[in-house]
Amino acid sequence: MSNWWRDAVVYQVYVRSFADGDGDGIGDLAGIRDRLPHLVSLGADAVWLTPFYPSPMADGGYDVADYCGVDPTFGSLADFDALLARAHELGLRVLVDIVPNHTSDEHPWFVEALAAAPGEPARERYLFRDGRGERGELPPNDWESIFGGPAWTRLPDGQWYLHLFDPRQPDLNWRNPLVRADFRKVLKFWLDRGVDGFRIDVAHGMIKHPDLPDTGLDEQISLLGRGELPYFDQDEVHEIYRDWRQLFDSYRGERIGVAEAWASTSERLARYVRPDELHQAFNFALLEAPWSAAEFRKVVAESLATTAEVGATTTWVLGNHDVQRPVTRYGGGELGERRARAAALFSFALPGSVYVYQGEELGLPEVLDLPDEVRQDPIWKRSGGTDPGRDGCRVPMPWSGDRPPFGFSAGESWLPAPEEWATATVAAQESTPSSVLRTYRDALALRREHPALGDGELEWVDAPEDVLVFRRGSDFLCATNFGTEDVALDLPGRLLCRSDAATSWDGVLPGATAVWLGKIHEESA
Structure with a gap:
């Protein structure tokens, strides 16, 4: 067994916004298939596709009307099969999104x-x-x-x-054996087609407390929360995943389940990845952590300790289609980009698996000034326009050219890209050695090649305040400066990679910068 998921680099594609193959301004499966070489060159091992099923699109496809089809907006089952075949030819595994907590009201x-x-x-x-x-x-x-x-x-x-989400997304009753049996058929449908696994939406929400008791809360809840609630993280949900694990294991090729789960503690989150349950659970703790050496170290130490207790690996996530992009979250502008680059190198060096959301490899910021009339997120609509929602991180990928939609589509894209993204396109960054894209490619290539990286152990090394240094094996160090001032470090080794794309190492680590050092000898450490 290869246990490929334990240190895989998984690239998240938001289907609507990745690549448009038919020119209607909306991303689709044919467009993704044509752009798969980008994922290979980046260093991804797998691709996760957000929902592409038939849907009235009340919530961007997370309101599913048919779990065993493809919405005409995105293509056909034949298009999916062609994408899957091409991905496998290129050595990429394919994970699809399954949405078991709720259906569309048109299901x-x-x-x-x-x-x-x-x-x-x-x-x-x-x-x-x-x-x-x-x-x-x-x-x-x-x-x-x-x-x-x-x-x-x-x-x-x-x-x-x-409906824990939109009124057009009624919650299913997972205490009903008919629901469980129907979803087993859905999983088999996609497994039989050859998918390598599933990302399970709202994996912690399928079982509600049988008494449906009041919460007593007087403030708006959030999906990104850790409170104990009668509709999230109920113990009985694990019965479902033990059954699903048996199904996954009955197929050849190491098919996996990945939980999008929120729990009140890291210990409860680790329960989703016990040996007889799912293979991975998204660890959002790093995504939630403020830019701070102390906070990052606390998250890493706690995450590794709790997953180790159940023999599982840890996933590292800095962004996705539901949260503000890291560049903006870390302060925006040049500072936000420097921090986002450093956070990426920091996370790539950690033990476990890495998830990269499309556009992170380009250093894309959140688009904060979308016109009101183009916003489509139900959060925007249901808040009466007081909450901008998630459209700002879903603006289509810029591929080439100097004008929107930057090669994403032959037509006008469903969300407009900013004019200033002309310098952020894949084509522009490929020709710039110091670009975010080139840094990502270099780091992920090193991650794949270096024997100390990926799955394994981590050892912290004493470092000045605002700096984190850890060792992987005897021949790799990662140092990250979370402060604003340069810090002189007495660290051995040859420079492998820097988040600021500088090409030399003199022992001085600038603020908001991470470095990887190799060729370290024990006697000099």
């Missing part, structure tokens, strides 16, 4: 449930309840939607249904 199961009377079996696939109050006019409990507003919607017949 046949929910259409059937709405046509059924209260109490009929069709409604048991979802969470329908009578309301509170004298005439049932109040929601069954105080739960709120992640996207804002109540998590319950009332039907004309008087019953309410639960």
Whole structure:
């Protein structure tokens, strides 16, 4: 067994925004297939595709109307098969997004449930309840939607249904054995086509407390939270993943499951990756950490310790399609880019697996000034325009040229790219030795080649305040300066890579910079 996932570099493609093959301004499967060589040259081992299933797109495809098809916006099943075949030819594994917590309100199961009377079996696939109050006019409990507003919607017949996200995303009832059996069929459909695994959306949310008790919260909840809630991280959810693991293991080729899970503690998160459950769980702790040596070290130490207890690997994530891009999160502008580059090298050197969200390798910032009329995120709509939502990190990839949409599409892109991205395109950065792209490629090539990197152990080395230094094996050091001032370090070794793309090492580490050193001899350490 290779256990390939333990140190894989996985590249996340937001399907709508990666590459447009048919010129309609929206990314699609054919466009992705044509751009797969970019992932190979970057150094990725696998690609994770966000949902491409038939959907009314109330939430960018995370409202699925058919789990075994392809939305015409993105192509056809034949296009998917062609993409999968090409990826495998290039040595890339393919993970697809599965959305088991909820369906679209246009899914046949929910259409059937709405046509059924209260109490009929069709409604048991979802969470329908009578309301509170004298005439049932109040929601069954105080739960709120992640996207804002109540998590319950009332039907004309008087019953309410639960939706932790948009009203057009009704939550499934995973205590119903029919739901579990249907999803097993969905997983088999894609496994039989040859996919290498699944990223499981809201993996911690499928089981709700049977009593549906009030939370007592008086503030808006967030998906990116660690509170103990009666609809997240319930113990019974692990029964589902033990069953799924048996299914994955019945296929050849090491098929995997990756949980998008939030838990109140690192210990509870580690439960998702016990030996008989899933292979990976997204570790968002580094993504959440402020730019601080102390905070980064705390996250790394705690994450490695808790996953080691269950014999699992750790994943490192700095961004995705749901959060503000690292460059902007770390301060924006030149400072934000320097910090984002340093954070990338820091994370690439850690034990475990790395996830890279499309555009991070270009140092793209969050687009903060999108016109209101083009925004599509339900968070923007449900907040009445007070929360900008997630569209700013979903602006299409810039590939080439000096004018938007920069080679993404032959037509006008569904979200407009900023004019200043002309210098951030893949083509522009390929010809610039000091670019973010070239730094990513160099670092990921070294990561693949260096025997000390990937899975394994880490040893911290004493360092000045605001600096973190760790050793991998006897022949690799990573040093990162989280401060603003240059720091002189007495570290042995030859320069392998720098986040600021400088080509020499004199022992002085600038602020917001990471370096990799190799060829270290024990007697000089």
